[in-house]
Amino acid sequence: MELELRNIHKSFGDKKVLEGISFHTTAGTAFGLLGRNGAGKTTTIRILMDVFPSNSGEVLIDGKPIDYHAVGIGYLPEERGLYPKKKIFDQLIYFAQLKGMNHSNAAKAVDYWLNRLGMAEYRNKRLDTLSKGNQQKIQLITALAHNPQIVILDEPFSGLDPVNAMLLKDVVKEEIAKGKIVLFSSHQMNYIEEFCDKIAILNSGRIVLQGDLHEIKRNYSRDRLLVCSENKAQILADLGSCCTENSDGSLMVQMASADAKQDMMKKLTETYDIDSIQVFEPSLNDIFVEYAGTQE
Numbered sequence: 001m002e003l004e005l006r007n008i009h010k011s012f013g014d015k016k017v018l019e020g021i022s023f024h025t026t027a028g029t030a031f032g033l034l035g036r037n038g039a040g041k042t043t044t045i046r047i048l049m050d051v052f053p054s055n056s057g058e059v060l061i062d063g064k065p066i067d068y069h070a071v072g073i074g075y076l077p078e079e080r081g082l083y084p085k086k087k088i089f090d091q092l093i094y095f096a097q098l099k100g101m102n103h104s105n106a107a108k109a110v111d112y113w114l115n116r117l118g119m120a121e122y123r124n125k126r127l128d129t130l131s132k133g134n135q136q137k138i139q140l141i142t143a144l145a146h147n148p149q150i151v152i153l154d155e156p157f158s159g160l161d162p163v164n165a166m167l168l169k170d171v172v173k174e175e176i177a178k179g180k181i182v183l184f185s186s187h188q189m190n191y192i193e194e195f196c197d198k199i200a201i202l203n204s205g206r207i208v209l210q211g212d213l214h215e216i217k218r219n220y221s222r223d224r225l226l227v228c229s230e231n232k233a234q235i236l237a238d239l240g241s242c243c244t245e246n247s248d249g250s251l252m253v254q255m256a257s258a259d260a261k262q263d264m265m266k267k268l269t270e271t272y273d274i275d276s277i278q279v280f281e282p283s284l285n286d287i288f289v290e291y292a293g294t295q296e
């Protein structure tokens, strides 16, 4: 199955919020939607989910307009939307039934997920008696219990302790392995790097960079070298402003262009006592700051 958003435009009044959003993603992969606050991620997700219509553009499944009765979507919103005073089991059943499950299947699925997420002991408790992180796990069950083909997770790791974050990572990996389309929206780049094969960076309602994350990194300008050496002070003095020291004690050597790589490596290894030398590959965080750092 392939999900495609094609040339989506959206305005609220005079304010243009999305200006031609297009991307596609396939079953069994995770897609990361990145962007600073207000870039348009939630608006994109809401249009994808048919919460409100776009002004123009299409949401397609396998090239045809999406049929919301036929395609299941599970959504973990950033803001929580559960009933604080209601019993957990009862409201999870209610939400699963809203997604079209009968009571018996809903009960089975809810119990499966309560167990899977280590929440079975809270089955008959009121939601507002749970900690923030545990409420987050209950909200996650509303996104997954009806076994949707498309799983949309907006900041899923916020508020989770490291043990619960690991549990959620396993769950996300299982959903990807089951052949779901997983769409991630997060500011936590480490999670995006861990799960997402493809990303799109939004800036002021436009996609400013998208593609395969490994290729994006590979194609990023390879004009810096990361160097570890005993002769640090000497290299810094000799190379001047081309060389800076990183916080971990390694050196960053900026070359005039990527073509200078071989010559610079040769010069460094021949002149100094070098422990290691490699082309610097940026983190997703570096790339994000470059593409989303300034909003138009």
Ligand SMILES: Nc1ncnc2c1ncn2[C@@H]1O[C@H](COP(=O)(O)OP(=O)(O)OP(=O)(O)O)[C@@H](O)[C@H]1O
Pocket: 012, 015, 017, 035, 036, 037, 038, 039, 040, 041, 042, 043, 044
């Ligand atoms: N219902 C609305 N009416 C008017 N403007 C809106 C509405 N919903 C969103 N916007 C505006 O659209 C822009 C994009 O908002 P959106 O919530 O999609 O951003 P986001 O990328 O999800 O941000 P965040 O990371 O903060 O959640 C913002 O400028 C916001 O103020």
